[in-house]
Amino acid sequence: MSEPIIKVEHLSKKYILRHENAERYTALRDVITNKVKGVFNSKPSGGQQSKEEFWALNDVSFEIQQGERVGIIGRNGAGKSTLLKILSRIVAPTKGRITIDGRAASLLEVGTGFHPELSGRENIFLNGSILGMSKKEIERKFDEIVAFAEVERFLDTPVKRYSSGMYVRLAFAVAAHLEPDILIVDEVLAVGDAEFQKKCLGKMQQVSGEGRTVIFVSHNMAAVKQLCNRAILLKSGAVVEAGETNTVLRTYLSEPTTISSTTNLLNDYKTRRGHGEVRFAEVTVNDGDFSIDPTSDVKIKLSVEVFQDVPSIYFMFSVLGSSDNLPITNCPLLPISETAVKAGAKISFELVIPGGIFRTGFFPLYLWIGKKGELAAENYHYDCIDSLFNLNFISTKDKSILGYEPLNPNGLINIDYTILNTRVK
Amino acid sequence: MSKHRIVIEPDTINSNYWKDLWNFRGLFYFLAWRDILVRYKQTAIGILWSLLRPMLTITVMAFIGWLFKSNIPDGIPRLVFVAAATLPWTFFSSSFSEASNSLVANSNLLTKVYFPRLIVPASTVIVCVIDFFISFAILIVLMVFCRYTPDIRILFLPLFLLLALVTSMGTGLYIAALNVKYRDFRYVVPFIVQFGLYASPIAFSSNDIYSNEHIPAVLKIMYSLNPMVGVIDGFRWCIFGGNISLNMQGFIISIGISILFLFFGVWYFRRMEKSFADVI
Numbered sequence: 200m201s202e203p204i205i206k207v208e209h210l211s212k213k214y215i216l217r218h219e220n221a222e223r224y225t226a227l228r229d230v231i232t233n234k235v236k237g238v239f240n241s242k243p244s245g246g247q248q249s250k251e252e253f254w255a256l257n258d259v260s261f262e263i264q265q266g267e268r269v270g271i272i273g274r275n276g277a278g279k280s281t282l283l284k285i286l287s288r289i290v291a292p293t294k295g296r297i298t299i300d301g302r303a304a305s306l307l308e309v310g311t312g313f314h315p316e317l318s319g320r321e322n323i324f325l326n327g328s329i330l331g332m333s334k335k336e337i338e339r340k341f342d343e344i345v346a347f348a349e350v351e352r353f354l355d356t357p358v359k360r361y362s363s364g365m366y367v368r369l370a371f372a373v374a375a376h377l378e379p380d381i382l383i384v385d386e387v388l389a390v391g392d393a394e395f396q397k398k399c400l401g402k403m404q405q406v407s408g409e410g411r412t413v414i415f416v417s418h419n420m421a422a423v424k425q426l427c428n429r430a431i432l433l434k435s436g437a438v439v440e441a442g443e444t445n446t447v448l449r450t451y452l453s454e455p456t457t458i459s460s461t462t463n464l465l466n467d468y469k470t471r472r473g474h475g476e477v478r479f480a481e482v483t484v485n486d487g488d489f490s491i492d493p494t495s496d497v498k499i500k501l502s503v504e505v506f507q508d509v510p511s512i513y514f515m516f517s518v519l520g521s522s523d524n525l526p527i528t529n530c531p532l533l534p535i536s537e538t539a540v541k542a543g544a545k546i547s548f549e550l551v552i553p554g555g556i557f558r559t560g561f562f563p564l565y566l567w568i569g570k571k572g573e574l575a576a577e578n579y580h581y582d583c584i585d586s587l588f589n590l591n592f593i594s595t596k597d598k599s600i601l602g603y604e605p606l607n608p609n610g611l612i613n614i615d616y617t618i619l620n621t622r623v624k
Numbered sequence: 625m626s627k628h629r630i631v632i633e634p635d636t637i638n639s640n641y642w643k644d645l646w647n648f649r650g651l652f653y654f655l656a657w658r659d660i661l662v663r664y665k666q667t668a669i670g671i672l673w674s675l676l677r678p679m680l681t682i683t684v685m686a687f688i689g690w691l692f693k694s695n696i697p698d699g700i701p702r703l704v705f706v707a708a709a710t711l712p713w714t715f716f717s718s719s720f721s722e723a724s725n726s727l728v729a730n731s732n733l734l735t736k737v738y739f740p741r742l743i744v745p746a747s748t749v750i751v752c753v754i755d756f757f758i759s760f761a762i763l764i765v766l767m768v769f770c771r772y773t774p775d776i777r778i779l780f781l782p783l784f785l786l787l788a789l790v791t792s793m794g795t796g797l798y799i800a801a802l803n804v805k806y807r808d809f810r811y812v813v814p815f816i817v818q819f820g821l822y823a824s825p826i827a828f829s830s831n832d833i834y835s836n837e838h839i840p841a842v843l844k845i846m847y848s849l850n851p852m853v854g855v856i857d858g859f860r861w862c863i864f865g866g867n868i869s870l871n872m873q874g875f876i877i878s879i880g881i882s883i884l885f886l887f888f889g890v891w892y893f894r895r896m897e898k899s900f901a902d903v904i
Binding site for chain 2: 214227228230284285286287288289290291292293294295296297298299300301302303305307308311312314316317321324325328329330331332333334380
């Protein structure tokens with residue numbers, strides 16, 4: 200085996216979490232008051248502001264060979280983005296060492312540095328140079344970029360007047376024409392329509408076909424499967440498995456890390472989004488039993504805590520497809536309380552999903568609590584939990600009863616249909 | 625095997641830093657270009673703002689100087705005398721405040737791409753240099769209008785522009801790095817600029833301070849600690865030639881402080897640079 204193009208040795212990254220202190224930056228005032236407090240209290244001020252060490256990455260080692268296309272997968276908070284940021288030299292590691300032999304370009308966001316006031320043409324040059332292209336290189340590729348983005352007619356329009364689709368196309372087009380030895384890509388395919396995503400994937404395959412090394416982070420398992428020949432599975436900042444994509448994907452998807460019950464959700468910020476007026480406190484799927492019989496009803500017990508007075512509380516959930524994390528169900532928003540709720544309230548409720556719908560397999564859950572808006576787009580999020588809980592339908596019944604092979608179901612949901620008026624002539 | 629090898633380790637000084645800085649000169653150029661392009665978008669009078677602002681400052685400062693009967697050397701029109709100080713001051717104040725704010729303003733870049741962070745404040749300062757050249761037209765017009773001809777010493781002017789650049793770069797880098805962590809400096813900077821407008825010899829001449837018997841020696845030293853005193857005195861020395869005598873002691877202190885600021889600014893910036901993306 201030849202020298203690896205990227206060699207990561209014992210890489211660790213520590214963050215200090217400050218609870219109580221919601222702001223990301225420190226104010227000088229706080230530093231001074233804390234110092235003053237320190238003078239008067241000989242004891243360190245515990246309780247007031249608890250600091251907690253958090254290892255986003257912990258002793259990660261791997262090697263990547265030239266020309267490999269490596270997918271980095273793992274659940275939210277597994278350390279994927281931190282790893283990419285260190286590889287792209289944006290943040291420094293706390294321990295360990297990385298050796299990269301070659302020119303690396305990273306694409307952690309589509310359209311980094313795009314300026315809304317500048318025209319498409321100007322932004323191509325600006326963004327290109329931000330991504331590390333020289334002026335000559337950009338000039339050489341200019342026509343190709345414009346053609347790929349399909350924005351010829353709007354080249355001299357400020358990008359603030361672009362539709363979001365055009366914006367994303369232009370941004371990706373610039374990035375796609377980078378010619379580094381190593382391309383580091385984070386979740387950028389999550390934007391744009393299906394047609395464009397396909398085009399992007401195609402472009403990335405072409406790039407890697409030219410002997411370039413690609414490192415790709417995604418939650419989209421279908422994309423990882425299609426693009427990558429190797430995968431690295433991260434969990435809580437450590438490498439769980441590295442190897443051939445299909446093998447690693449199988450481990451990832453069948454990982455018995457399925458949490459089916461937890462009482463500690465309030466302290467979990469990693470997997471959450473939303474404004475936090477109301478937060479999920481406890482969720483128990485199917486009484487905490489890991490496996491669910493696909494023919495029986497699924498019961499989910501939930502409790503939420505109200506932290507600020509809210510006018511109403513609505514609940515919604517979706518069942519997601521395990522390979523792409525896209526919703527496969529369409530569930531209405533249902534009221535938990537249509538009247539105002541005061542801060543401090545604790546509400547618990549149960550939810551029943553009728554049995555017989557889903558086939559055997561693994562389905563992440565999306566749980567949402569918020570305020571209903573006039574339009575769906577105006578819904579206000581108090582809290583959402585994305586793919587932390589899963590429905591894991593397992594059946595011991597055989598094919599003759601289920602009508603399909605439980606270990607290898609064809610499709611995701613059951614539909615009972617009937618055939619009428621069969622005539623044979 | 626490859627000529628391009630990067631080693632990423634915690635807390636090692638990147639020995640390629642200055643080479644990287646050179647490799648990223650394209651970005652430096654494009655960031656400056658962006659700021660120039662964007663600066664006067666959607667404004668009615670556009671680039672004229674670069675002239676109007678210093679012009680108004682000159683008028684106000686000349687008026688204040690006249691009101692308080694500050695001494696100016698014989699044969700020099702007051703407007704020209706004040707303009708010679710206002711232009712470097714405007715350059716310093718705008719480049720200092722823009723550089724201080726530059727990292728936070730470009731935080732989206734800092735958290736998404738690698739490049740030597742020094743490029744960001746440096747490119748904002750360059751934009752201000754261009755503004756300075758534009759506003760220099762005011763001084764030329766004023767000199768023609770008041771029929772004032774400078775002597776050969778005006779050829780030294782670029783040296784003092786360089787000194788102003790060094791001063792604003794050093795202080796700007798230091799505050800920019802601090803601003804990433806402590807946003808308090810967002811409020812400190814406008815205050816420094818406002819205070820400096822009166823503490824620097826713009827409406828008056830440095831000689832008034834150094835030759836005034838009522839001002840204690842300590843205050844005189846403190847006055848010369850302001851690096852812009854050196855810059856402005858230098859500008860006036862270049863433009864007004866023989867009519868101005870330089871207070872060498874104060875002048876040297878000012879220059880020393882400027883250079884010290886630059887070294888300290890770069891050092892502090894480099895030290896904090898690695899953690900920018902984490903804390904911004």
